[in-house]
Amino acid sequence: MISLIKNRNGQQLAVYSFGDATQPAIIFSNSLGTDHGMWQAQVTVFAQDYFVICYDTRGHGKSAVIDNSTLTDLANDVVDILDHFNIEKAHFCGISMGGITGLQLGLIAPQHFLSITIANSAAKIGQETAWLSRADTVETEGLADIxxxxxxxxFSDKFDYIHDAIAQQSIQSLSVTPPKGYAAACRALAQADLREQISAIQVPCLALCGGLDPVTTVADGEFMQAHIPNCEIAVVDASHLSNIEAPQQFNQIFAEFIAKH
Structure with missing residues (x-):
């Protein structure tokens, strides 16, 4: 079911819910340039036993494009979604941009979360200058090159992304992401650096890494495990969108982790 809700600033967020609302909740947060549809292989499995929420991050899918967004704004949107459903505590799982959003939630809204899974992400993703340059290029030239x-x-070379429906759908979602929305997210990521702060996170965390990921590496996951007091690490045999490339392995690791919390 889709709900078009307003965040605390009155901006539209597109939110999709699956399963029984009386069950424990999981909220999934998408990567840069994708939308809620990237979580299809997780929704199918987890909506049997959980109330599953996916959403389009601001500037993506059917959610509003909002300039001058920060990582804190991305995190506050998640809290606003949980408030909309009157959910006191949820399991959070975010990938890439969604993963660093989860770290920020662990710092500013820990009371809302039973666990936080940081998939294919890092306490700092990429370099500020590269993000700002990409934002400017996308705004002037669009997303076709990307x-x-x-x-x-x-995806890794061994993954047949051409014949995978969710992979194709995710690439399609990138092609229709508003350039201004993509650029705003790049600028938020340019400023996002939580390396000094994550040691304050008290929520149980899982750093779920892709062993073949060139963007956010296993070393990034090991850094989080070393600095977050209660953080496990797991590695799946996949590249950056590991939930799409290796869904069964991803789902099994995630299911075992949240079952403990």
Whole structure:
């Protein structure tokens, strides 16, 4: 079911819910340039036993494009979604941009979370200058160049992304992401650096890494495990969008982790 809700600033967020609302809740947060549809292989499995919420991060899918967004704004949107459903505590799982959003939630809204899974992400993703340059390029030239090469960043060579429906749908979602929305997210990521702060996170965390991920590496996961007091690490045999490339392995690791919390 889709709900078009307003966040605390009156901006539209597109939110999708699945399963029984009386069950424990999981909220999934998408990566840069994708939308809620990237979580299809997780929704199918987890909506049997959980109330599953996916949403389009601001500037993506059917959610509003909002300039001057920060990582704190991305995190506050998640809290606003939980408030909309009157959910006191949820399991959080975010990938890439969604993963660093989870770290920020662990710092500013820990009371809302039973666990936080940080998939294919890092306490700092990429370099500020590269993000700002990408934002400017996308705003002036659009996303076509990024779309044409994105499979090389998202998936490993051994994955047949051409014949995978969710992979194709995710590449399609990138092609229709508003350039201004994508650029605003790049600028939020440019400023996002939580390396000094994550040691304050008290929520149980899982750093779920892709062993073949060139973007956010296993070393990034090991850094989080070393600095967050209660953080496990797991590695799946996949590249950057590991939930799409290795869904069964991803789901099993995630299911075992949240079952403990």
């Amino acid at each position: 779309v044409s090469t994105t499979h090389m960043r998202w």
